[in-house]
Amino acid sequence: MRLQDQVAIITGGGQGLGRAFALAFAGEGARVVIAERNAERGAAVAAEIEAAGGQALALPTDVASEASTRAMADAALDRWGRIDILLNNAAIFSTIKMRPFDEIPVQEWDDLMAVNVRGVWLCCKAVAPAMRAQRRGKIINIASVVFDLGRANYLHYVASKGAVIGITRGVATELGDYGVNVNAISPSSTQTEIPRETVTREGAVAFAQNQTIKRVQAPADLVGTAIFLASSDSDFITGQTINVDGGLRFH
């Protein structure tokens, strides 16, 4: 119970990695806010947590909207009076259509950046007043190894994850004096329950051959690092990006 009674906001917690983080945090005793654009899926994960005896609040949220992220923080504070952890997991990801960089439509570029980059900033902005006042907080951003790899055919996504690492370092610098830690996790290709074009199930096996540990990464491989970064065990670690990638040899 390393997160006993901590209030954790998890964006995009309705499926995939976000759902895995939400269930794992609740399992460690956290009170979890599922800030998810898909209201139905967010409610389903909150119900799963409650059925297992945990506490959860599903909040339909669009991280790209400042009003929505402010409402998210306000609702968490109304319900539980504090915000200890923000896990910036929401992104345009599994719905991406792979195509060469010079064929990405401008609107698609802007829509992805609004969620993957502006959304991370807006969520940090929304929780900062509470965390500053508490003089304590943990912000965890989900980056990706694709930034290091410069992986082909989704340049907007690759660029957005570089920006997430930049936001991690910058916000860590600005909130360090307030006892707020800001770190990122950079996963390798992780197979969730959601099929996608970016790495198909067959492609994942081939991708894993580039790792030192040659098995396909699962959501369970990421939760331990997220819990560590959310807990007091990591109080002197900030501005860092931790690669949780089975020792991907491209680095």
Ligand SMILES: NC(=O)c1ccc[n+]([C@@H]2O[C@H](COP(=O)([O-])OP(=O)(O)OC[C@H]3O[C@@H](n4cnc5c(N)ncnc54)[C@H](O)[C@@H]3O)[C@@H](O)[C@H]2O)c1
């Ligand atoms: N799965 C992987 O292989 C992998 C690898 C590296 C990094 N990541 C990152 O991990 C995170 C989760 O990945 P995933 O595989 O679960 O992705 P996913 O596409 O399956 O899930 C994303 C979730 O975010 C939600 N979302 C999208 N836009 C939103 C918005 N505007 N406001 C609120 N919620 C919104 C979606 O509804 C969905 O529930 C993402 O940041 C992704 O970039 C994933």
